[in-house]
Amino acid sequence: MTALILIDVQRGFDDPYWGKRNNPDAEANIARLLDSWTGPLVFVRHDSTTPDSPLRPGQDGNRFKPELDRAEPDLVFAKSVNSAFHGEVDLHAWLGARQITDVVLAGVQTNMCVETTARVGGNLGYRVRVVLDATFTFDLEDLTADQLTRATAANLRGGGFAGIVSTDDVVRTPRTRVPRT
16 A cells, blocks of 8 residues: 655745745645545644744744645644654554555655655665655755755665656556545
8 A cells, every 4th residue: 555645845935044946846746646646645744943944833834835735634743853754653653554565755855854754764665756746945055956856866766765756657546545544
């Protein structure tokens, strides 16, 4: 069974605080994933501990983006580190209890929380696929967001952590919805 995990799709990433981003189609692709998804669905929120972060709890930026309003996730939880496997919920145990062996990841930031979650998931033995066109990131130091995204794809594929897929690849694959527990 396969779960879709949407990571940090939060309003705070629209704040100029982050700088220049890439992939303006990411939110539309996330919405397409949600519209077609029938398997287990997980939303992960980043609760920043940095005082000036737009992702701090209690700030409007901590809320999910409106694209996620259309779905009813099976699990919603927060984290304050990069990997969704290290949050308020033991994601590994939750997935295992439901016999979920495959995860599809999308969200923000490509080279931070999405990549870290993919690496940990791969190390834990999950078949991980990252929907690269349903992620975005920001320029960092002397690298552009597009360069960082290409590096993430190479790191994940080359390191054997995850496959890289497109939204079209995922929406063409039928899924079976499982009851909530």
